[in-house]
Amino acid sequence: MQRSTGEYKIKPIKRQVRELLGYPYPRRIPKDVFVEQWVGISTDEFHRAKDADVRYMRNRHPLIDLGWSRSDCVRYLTSLGFANTPKSSCLGCPFHGNAQWRHIRDTSPDEWRDVVDFDAAIRQGNARANASGNPLLGQAFLHRSRVPLDQAPIDHVTTAEWAARQDELSDGPGMEELEHGVTDGCSPWACRGEADTALRRDDFGLAS
Ligand code: SF4
Incomplete structure (x- = not known):
């Protein structure tokens, strides 16, 4: 995930930012030219807020500035009539639960095709890294x-499957997480893969 976050998310963002600024790579960007990038990390996850690692991008965290937690955000969205706003996530996030995979498959065939192709393409890792x-x-x-x-058991988690997971991983995910994925949302600037993958490599589909 760390590798893929850099390769598939951060790099394209930086490329686009450079183009918007009028200094596509490899042109040098003057010191006083930068974008301000707003990243929606709430107070529950303030530890994931980071500075950008390049001078031409400056990160702001408006939700933290406002002191808003995830439930403050949900309350605000509900007050505007946006109840049931789903958490944000990348299309091909390995932290999706089965409900999220089904949602993509059943409501967005093009995205499902993309993500199935992406899954096949990562089987041997990143070509450049290899x-x-x-x-x-x-x-x-x-x-x-x-x-x-496209063959994974996303329509349900059987009790046997869940029990097998518990045998494999004493601190493995519970039924709720298998079905709905991890609770928190995130962004390329706070990809949980960076922190979690080393700890839970096996859990998220890296089979040796
Ligand atoms: S953990 Fe977050 S940033 Fe990383 S792939 Fe999943 S949704 Fe994207």
């Missing part, structure tokens, strides 16, 4: 079952 001598050890899958996404 070429540079940092090969992926094992195989990568988006779904926790370590089965290609």
